[in-house]
Amino acid sequence: xxxxxxxxxxxxxxxxxxxxxxxxxxxxxxxxxxxxxxxxxxxxxxxxxxxxxxxxxxxxxxxxxxxxxxxxxxxxxxxxxxxxxxxxxxxxxxxxxxxxxxxxxxxxxxxxxxxxxxxxxxxxxxxxxxxxxxxxxxxxxxxxxxxxxxxxxxxxxxxxxxxxxxxxxxxxxxxxxxxxxxxxxxxxxxxxxxxxxxxxxxxxxxxxxxxxxxxxxxxxxxxxxxxxxxxxxxxxxxxxxxxxxxxxxxxxxxxxxxxxxxxxxxxxxxxxxxxxxxxxxxxxxxxxxxxxxxxxxxxxxxxxxxxxxxxxxxxxxxxxxxxxxxxxxxxxxxxxxxxxxxxxxxxxxxxxxxxxxxxxxxxxxxxxxxxxxxxxxxxxxxxxxxxxxxxxxxxxxxxxxxxxxxxxxxxxxxxxxxxxxxxxxxxxxxxxxxxxxxxxxxxxxxxxxxxxxxxxxxxxxxxxxxxxxxxxxxxxxxxxxxxxxxxxxxxxxxxxxxxxxxxxxxxxxxxxxxxxxxxxxxxxxxxxxxxx
Amino acid sequence: xxxxxxxxxxxxxxxxxxxxxxxxxxxxxxxxxxxxxxxxxxxxxxxxxxxxxxxxxxxxxxxxxxxxxxxxxxxxxxxxxxxxxxxxxxxxxxxxxxxxxxxxxxxxxxxxxxxxxxxxxxxxxxxxxxxxxxxx
Numbered sequence: 001x002x003x004x005x006x007x008x009x010x011x012x013x014x015x016x017x018x019x020x021x022x023x024x025x026x027x028x029x030x031x032x033x034x035x036x037x038x039x040x041x042x043x044x045x046x047x048x049x050x051x052x053x054x055x056x057x058x059x060x061x062x063x064x065x066x067x068x069x070x071x072x073x074x075x076x077x078x079x080x081x082x083x084x085x086x087x088x089x090x091x092x093x094x095x096x097x098x099x100x101x102x103x104x105x106x107x108x109x110x111x112x113x114x115x116x117x118x119x120x121x122x123x124x125x126x127x128x129x130x131x132x133x134x135x136x137x138x139x140x141x142x143x144x145x146x147x148x149x150x151x152x153x154x155x156x157x158x159x160x161x162x163x164x165x166x167x168x169x170x171x172x173x174x175x176x177x178x179x180x181x182x183x184x185x186x187x188x189x190x191x192x193x194x195x196x197x198x199x200x201x202x203x204x205x206x207x208x209x210x211x212x213x214x215x216x217x218x219x220x221x222x223x224x225x226x227x228x229x230x231x232x233x234x235x236x237x238x239x240x241x242x243x244x245x246x247x248x249x250x251x252x253x254x255x256x257x258x259x260x261x262x263x264x265x266x267x268x269x270x271x272x273x274x275x276x277x278x279x280x281x282x283x284x285x286x287x288x289x290x291x292x293x294x295x296x297x298x299x300x301x302x303x304x305x306x307x308x309x310x311x312x313x314x315x316x317x318x319x320x321x322x323x324x325x326x327x328x329x330x331x332x333x334x335x336x337x338x339x340x341x342x343x344x345x346x347x348x349x350x351x352x353x354x355x356x357x358x359x360x361x362x363x364x365x366x367x368x369x370x371x372x373x374x375x376x377x378x379x380x381x382x383x384x385x386x387x388x389x390x391x392x393x394x395x396x397x398x399x400x401x402x403x404x405x406x407x408x409x410x411x412x413x414x415x416x417x418x419x420x421x422x423x424x425x426x427x428x429x430x431x432x433x434x435x436x437x438x439x440x441x442x443x444x445x446x447x448x449x450x451x452x453x454x455x456x457x458x459x460x461x462x463x464x465x466x467x468x469x470x471x472x473x474x475x476x477x478x479x480x481x482x483x484x485x486x487x488x489x490x491x492x493x494x495x496x497x498x499x500x501x502x503x504x505x506x507x508x509x510x511x512x513x514x515x516x517x518x519x520x521x522x523x524x525x526x527x528x529x530x531x532x
Numbered sequence: 533x534x535x536x537x538x539x540x541x542x543x544x545x546x547x548x549x550x551x552x553x554x555x556x557x558x559x560x561x562x563x564x565x566x567x568x569x570x571x572x573x574x575x576x577x578x579x580x581x582x583x584x585x586x587x588x589x590x591x592x593x594x595x596x597x598x599x600x601x602x603x604x605x606x607x608x609x610x611x612x613x614x615x616x617x618x619x620x621x622x623x624x625x626x627x628x629x630x631x632x633x634x635x636x637x638x639x640x641x642x643x644x645x646x647x648x649x650x651x652x653x654x655x656x657x658x659x660x661x662x663x664x665x666x667x668x
Contacts, residue, residue, distance in 0.1 A: 156541065222633055222635065223629055397638070400637065404626050405623075413543035
């Protein structure tokens with residue numbers, strides 16, 4: 001009989017980076033890389049485990065923006081083209097390394113077969129429909145998919161206009177129901193950002209639980225008796241699971257954690273930067289800007305300059321991943337044996353990670369996950385994997401505590417999304433949200449073109465609210481893009497507002513921005529009706 | 533458009549305010565810096581912050597975790613504070629473990645709650661809002 005549980009939660013998210021107006025768009029590549037390096041490798045792992053009857057449970061957020069990208073025909077078509085180019089490059093690399101860099105030849109052959117396999121999984125196994133494949137894993141009981149706010153809006157910075165919070169939550173849930181055919185039980189608070197005002201809306205939508213940063217639970221009031229080893233119940237009636245610190249660090253930290261191991265693949269050394277310009281030109285930015293291609297031949301090596309990195313060896317890296325999986329399992333066994341001592345219910349160790357860490361940043365991550373599930377199912381019986389909702393169903397007696405406002409961002413509160421680099425956006429976001437509520441009040445039963453304009457105004461507002469823009473403004477890279485996205489959506493919203501109020505809707509322009517910002521095709525602007 | 537001020541939470545020690553002053557107000561008070569009256573509603577105390585004439589936002593160090601704040605925007609003329617707008621209220625997060633050890637439990641049944649009054653340590657608070665909600 002198990003003494004406790006481990007719950008792995010992978011948060012898969014990308015902002016809506018679809019740009020039909022350009023043949024090539026750098027930020028769309030974020031999505032293509034994540035599919036190639038994370039989502040398809042995870043699908044491969046889940047499929048292998050199910051076929052071999054390995055007992056496993058995992059929880060994933062698929063955010064509404066990510067699901068929208070996955071389901072978009074243009075993005076699907078472009079992704080195939082992206083992969084075809086990548087396979088073409090990997091074939092050239094096999095030839096080039098045979099003649100000129102034999103030390104990389106095996107790795108070049110590995111990439112060729114890897115990308116061909118990804119292509120085959122994408123086209124044959126998934127038939128281009130990644131959402132459908134994840135849904136199958138959910139329907140078979142191995143994967144619990146949870147949703148998030150419509151565009152990953154930073155909800156605590158939205159509470160000044162409660163209708164805006166409600167719309168982010170409701171549109172996110174409606175999108176989930178449309179794609180997965182039932183209501184979600186869990187809700188990923190964007191950036192794990194919590195404040196008590198959110199509970200009312202989540203509860204009303206039937207959400208059972210969310211996940212908080214460790215001190216969101218540890219600093220709850222009254223003090224939670226079992227720290228993060230048990231969920232707490234907010235006075236608003238939603239269960240909160242806290243992130244386990246120990247297991248987080250082991251995986252998350254680039255310096256102390258597994259992903260920093262010297263045998264693992266070096267992320268920053270890519271042939272897009274290294275190889276002769278004329279050779280690599282067809283595979284980088286059309287303007288000749290060198291960017292990553294996804295083919296990387298070096299390992300982390302140690303604390304050395306990028307130029308001093310040593311050749312990567314996939315087999316050695318994978319054997320490290322297996323050891324690290326064993327180590328993770330061993331530590332969880334100890335932790336759970338220790339924690340279960342003084343508890344009424346078996347403890348739960350909840351480990352949330354960005355899904356893109358697995359594969360994209362930590363190339364060997366999906367293999368690590370596979371090793372972990374395999375080992376845990378046969379080499380130990382101290383713990384079992386569980387999803388948060390299974391835990392709630394099994395152990396429904398929960399301590400009532402008010403969670404502490406918090407986030408998983410730097411310093412643990414809301415500063416990353418509110419500081420000198422991004423504070424200017426909130427004036428505009430709040431004003432637009434108030435105007436949207438006003439529009440909904442004034443035009444309760446709009447029809448035809450007016451309704452289309454109102455629905456588009458709702459889309460523009462939601463897109464402007466993505467937490468990603470404030471985050472990028474703070475991070476200091478790609479800032480221009482984040483500023484432009486914020487300004488574009490706010491501009492489009494404000495023009496729509498004026499056009500609607502003055503009854504002068506510019507139909508051609510409206511059709512054009514509806515084509516550009518086509519997220520949530522079924523949205524109903526009345527989701528912004530004034531809160532009673 | 534009217535004069536307004538909005539307050540946001542940054543962390544246990546800082547809040548952020550931004551405001552709009554209509555041009556007539558700006559004209560009337562030309563050359564005078566807007567003043568923020570920062571009120572700690574938990575401690576029932578307040579202080580004034582002189583901004584500058586052209587400011588329309590301010591990061592305010594309140595240094596008080598777990599406290600509720602409200603800010604009034606105005607001008608000080610002849611030593612008297614004139615309020616032009618009042619913000620929403622915000623509460624800063626706690627930054628430490630609570631020293632309240634009361635234990636109340638509920639049976640979580642996916643939307644349907646059956647309340648358990650849990651008196652393991654013999655602590656009870658008949659007036660507690662948690663317990664009141666069971667009568668709903």
